[in-house]
Structures are given as C-alpha cells and as structure tokens.
Amino acid sequence: MSLAVSDAAADAALVEALAAIVGRQHVVAPGEDQEPYVVDWRGRYHGRAAAVVKPADTAQVAAVVRLCAERGVTIVPQGGNTGMCGAATPDASGQAVVVRLDRLNRVRAISALANSITVEAGCILQTIQEEAEKVDRLFPLSLGAEGSCQIGGNIATNAGGTAVLRYGNTRELVLGLEVVLPDGTVLDRLHALRKNSSGYDLKQLFIGAEGTLGIVTAASLKLFPRPRVSALAMVALPEIEAVLTLMGRLRSAVGDRLASLEAMSRGQIEVIAEHVPDVAIPFALEAPWYLLIELTDTLAATDLRTPLEEALGAAFEEGLVTDAVIAESGAQAEALWKIRHSVSEGSKRAGYVVSHDSVVPLENQALFARNVERRIAEVAPEARIVMHGHIGDGNIHVLAILDAKQYPDAATAAPMVAKINAVVDDETAALGGVISAEHGIGISNRGRLGRVTNPAEIALMRRVKALLDPAGLMNPGKVLPPEA
Numbered sequence: 001m002s003l004a005v006s007d008a009a010a011d012a013a014l015v016e017a018l019a020a021i022v023g024r025q026h027v028v029a030p031g032e033d034q035e036p037y038v039v040d041w042r043g044r045y046h047g048r049a050a051a052v053v054k055p056a057d058t059a060q061v062a063a064v065v066r067l068c069a070e071r072g073v074t075i076v077p078q079g080g081n082t083g084m085c086g087a088a089t090p091d092a093s094g095q096a097v098v099v100r101l102d103r104l105n106r107v108r109a110i111s112a113l114a115n116s117i118t119v120e121a122g123c124i125l126q127t128i129q130e131e132a133e134k135v136d137r138l139f140p141l142s143l144g145a146e147g148s149c150q151i152g153g154n155i156a157t158n159a160g161g162t163a164v165l166r167y168g169n170t171r172e173l174v175l176g177l178e179v180v181l182p183d184g185t186v187l188d189r190l191h192a193l194r195k196n197s198s199g200y201d202l203k204q205l206f207i208g209a210e211g212t213l214g215i216v217t218a219a220s221l222k223l224f225p226r227p228r229v230s231a232l233a234m235v236a237l238p239e240i241e242a243v244l245t246l247m248g249r250l251r252s253a254v255g256d257r258l259a260s261l262e263a264m265s266r267g268q269i270e271v272i273a274e275h276v277p278d279v280a281i282p283f284a285l286e287a288p289w290y291l292l293i294e295l296t297d298t299l300a301a302t303d304l305r306t307p308l309e310e311a312l313g314a315a316f317e318e319g320l321v322t323d324a325v326i327a328e329s330g331a332q333a334e335a336l337w338k339i340r341h342s343v344s345e346g347s348k349r350a351g352y353v354v355s356h357d358s359v360v361p362l363e364n365q366a367l368f369a370r371n372v373e374r375r376i377a378e379v380a381p382e383a384r385i386v387m388h389g390h391i392g393d394g395n396i397h398v399l400a401i402l403d404a405k406q407y408p409d410a411a412t413a414a415p416m417v418a419k420i421n422a423v424v425d426d427e428t429a430a431l432g433g434v435i436s437a438e439h440g441i442g443i444s445n446r447g448r449l450g451r452v453t454n455p456a457e458i459a460l461m462r463r464v465k466a467l468l469d470p471a472g473l474m475n476p477g478k479v480l481p482p483e484a
C-alpha cells in the first residue's frame with residue numbers, strides 16, 4: 001500500500017470514529033469544504049485538517065479529546081476564528097483535528113441577583129450581551145468581532161476590547177470554568193462563587209492559554225448593573241501626551257464613570273475614511289490624535305453631560321484639546337463608535353498590515369508611540385504607520401501598513417515584518433512592557449515571546465504545558481517559542 005493510500009485510510013478511519021461520537025453531519029472530512037476552518041480571517045495562515053469536528057456538548061468534546069489522545073492525534077480548538085495571531089489555524093500537515101465549539105451554545109444559568117451567567121463556550125459574545133440585557137444586566141466585554149467571536153475564544157485569548165478601563169479584561173470577568181483536559185478528563189470549576197481561597201486558582205491557567213492546555217467548554221461570568229445613561233465625546237488632541245493629562249482630569253471629575261478611552265492617530269482615521277463606506281468623520285482631520293471618551297452611569301437621573309462639558313471646556317483653555325464633538329443622540333453616538341469599530345476592516349483593506357499589540361506602563365506610553373513611529377519609519381520608509389488603542393490601559397496597537405502589491409502574502413512580507421517587529425520588541429522591552437496585551441501569541445508572535453519575556457517565566461510555562469499535555473497534542477506549535 002502506498003503512503004498516500006494509507007494516509008487516506010487513516011483519515012477515513014478517524015472520520016468514521018469521530019462521526020460515531022458526533023454524527024457524520026457534524027464532521028467535515030478532507031475533500032469537503034474545510035476552508036472556513038483551516039484559514040484565518042485575514043488569510044495569512046493556511047492549514048489542513050484530518051477532520052473538523054463539531055461536538056454538541058461537554059461529553060462529546062471529552063469523547064473526541066479521548067479518541068485523539070488514544071490515537072496520538074493533535075487538536076486545534078476553534079471558536080469564531082476571529083483571532084489575530086493564527087492560533088486557531090491548524091498547520092499544513094493535515095494531521096490535526098479542528099474542534100469547533102459552535103454547537104455548545106446554551107445559556108445554562110443566569111442570575112440577576114448573583115450578577116452571574118453560565119454559558120457554554122460556543123456562545124457568541126453578542127448573544128451573551130443580549131442575554132444579560134434581558135435580565136437588566138451588563139456583560140461588559142465588547143470588541144469589534146463581538147458578532148462572531150465566541151466566549152471560549154475570548155477566554156482562551158484573554159480578550160480585552162473597549163471596556164477594560166472600567167471592567168477589566170476577560171480574566172477579570174470569569175468566575176469559573178469547565179475545561180476538557182488533554183487526556184479527556186472534565187475539570188469542573190464552574191461554580192459562580194465570588195470568593196474562593198481553596199487552593200490554587202486552576203481556572204487561571206486556561207485563560208489566555210490559547211487552547212494549548214485544554215478545551216474550555218463552559219464558563220461562569222460576572223454581570224454588572226446596566227448603565228442607564230451615557231455621554232460620548234470625540235476630541236482632537238495636539239499631541240499624544242495630552243491623553244494622560246486628560247485622563248487624570250476626567251478621573252478626578254467623574255471617577256469610575258469613565259468607561260472608555262479609545263485613541264486613534266490621524267493616519268488611522270484617514271485609513272478608515274478611505275476604505276470604509278458610510279463612516280462620518282465629524283472633523284477636518286488636522287490634529288495628530290483623536291480620542292473617544294465615554295462616560296456611563298447606572299442611575300438614570302445622573303447628569304453626565306455637564307461634567308463632560310466642564311472637563312472638556314477646561315481642557316480647551318489649557319490647550320489639551322483643540323476640537324470636540326459631543327454626541328447629541330444615540331444615533332450620533334453610534335456613528336462615532338462606528339469609526340472606532342471600523343479600524344480592523346479599514347486597515348485590512350488598506351494593504352498588508354503588520355499589527356502590534358504592545359502594552360507599556362502608562363507613563364511610558366507617549367514615548368513608546370513616538371519611538372516606534374520614528375524607528376519603523378527608518379527600517380520601513382514605505383510603510384504607512386498608524387495607531388489606535390485602548391489608551392487608558394497602556395495598550396497601543398501600532399500598525400505598519402505595507403503596499404499589498406509589493407507584499408502580497410506572509411512569505412513575501414516576512415523579512416520586512418521581522419525588521420518592524422524587532423523595533424517594536426526592542427522599544428516594548430526597553431519601556432517595561434509586553435508584546436501582547438489582548439490578542440495573544442499564537443503562531444505570529446511565538447518567536448518574539450522570548451525577546452521580552454523573562455526566561456524563567458518561559459521555562460515555567462513549558463513545565464506547565466508538559467504537566468498538563470505531556471504528549472503535546474493540544475494546539476501544538478502555538479504560544480511557546482520554538483525550542484532552541
């Protein structure tokens with residue numbers, strides 16, 4: 001028998017065994033339409049899979065994982081496939097099974113009294129927001145992909161988004177997890193307890209692990225009182241340094257009613273205006289930086305507009321702000337948010353995007369932005385350098401947009417990407433930051449992790465991985481740097 005025939009026979013046997021667990025209609029075999037599951041949304045990473053399997057519940061996930069463990073087959077967990085780092089894409093060997101969580105989409109419990117919701121991992125983020133709203137609560141995680149990303153993916157990447165300033169990132173929103181470990185054991189830490197000092201907090205291991213330590217099948221999450229009033233402004237700033245001064249003033253004036261601070265460089269807004277239809281920019285773009293400021297409060301009678309106007313009025317007088325628009329209606333607020341939510345789409349259409357996710361201490365943020373802009377321009381003079389970020393968290397996304405004709409794919413762009421990454425890593429390390437605040441490491445950044453992360457930390461990560469997944473079957477080739 002030739003190797004190709006035996007590979008095909010092995011694939012067919014695996015498909016049959018998986019079908020016996022989930023039903024044949026929930027397995028996508030080689031030769032069937034696997035494209036949506038083996039290519040990332042940006043088209044950067046193209047893999048192959050021995051099968052894509054869609055279990056319906058935790059028991060089926062556990063059975064699939066046990067089967068793969070017995071046969072030594074690698075697994076790639078996949079949620080909405082909206083991730084930024086290729087972490088949900090299998091490699092090109094065609095050996096891995098992609099486990100899609102879409103069918104684990106039930107809300108298991110919700111309590112307005114306890115401010116908690118328990119959901120399965122395949123629930124779409126927006127669905128969870130809507131379920132919370134039905135009981136008059138807020139699930140605050142919010143990001144551009146919320147209509148298609150899944151909570152399992154959010155947990156696996158420790159996603160951030162636009163409300164971290166007030167509510168924290170995904171890690172801070174998780175009360176408990178249910179996880180299928182690499183040997184098929186179900187770890188049930190799903191209780192929605194607010195307090196728990198009973199030994200190690202094991203759930204934390206799986207948050208941000210990008211599917212390398214197990215498959216999250218369900219989560220208990222925190223809910224919050226729903227804001228009843230909000231005020232939104234977009235302001236023009238004469239320099240990035242003004243952001244921090246303004247943030248300090250706003251915090252003094254309105255405390256934790258300051259919910260979001262989203263910055264965009266002028267170049268970033270120009271990219272959006274050029275490539276995304278129906279985006280209305282309320283200014284002539286003359287300033288170098290623009291900032292969205294959102295205040296919210298849970299008491300309907302609270303006047304947020306007056307303190308916002310007063311803070312901005314004082315900022316004008318001091319020269320911290322050069323122009324400002326305050327949304328007069330829900331529709332206007334939506335239009336302003338649309339600018340921010342169009343960043344990924346607009347940038348993707350503008351060319352080949354080399355994007356970064358660094359976070360540095362707040363006090364170094366302006367210096368970081370200035371240094372990387374200058375130094376990327378030196379190594380890649382043809383790049384269009386734009387920035388946006390959850391600036392109150394210290395997280396600035398620096399994007400170097402290259403001409404897509406000159407750099408049509410990842411392989412062609414690789415040497416230039418390496419030069420740009422080296423500059424960003426260097427500045428991130430020098431200014432006390434890390435290279436990923438919220439997107440993760442995946443394939444894209446694993447070679448860079450060692451440049452900014454302490455070797456002792458990486459050694460410990462390898463030991464944890466070896467302990468939980470000794471055969472290395474769970475999302476191999478992701479997160480941890482290649483062994484020297």
Ligand code: FAD
Nearest residue numbers: 079080081082083087144150152153154156160210211216
């Ligand atoms: P996937 O892309 O499918 O997977 C991501 C990783 O999680 C992979 O390693 C995968 O193996 C693992 N995984 C998925 N499900 C599970 C599971 N159940 N158990 C274990 N591992 C699992 N991210 C932000 O943080 N902030 C933003 O503001 C933001 N904005 C975005 C805007 C747009 C338009 C887009 C397209 C993406 C944006 N992202 C943002 C990135 C992305 O949406 C997040 O990383 C999201 O959390 C990924 O969720 P997903 O379900 O698509 O996961």
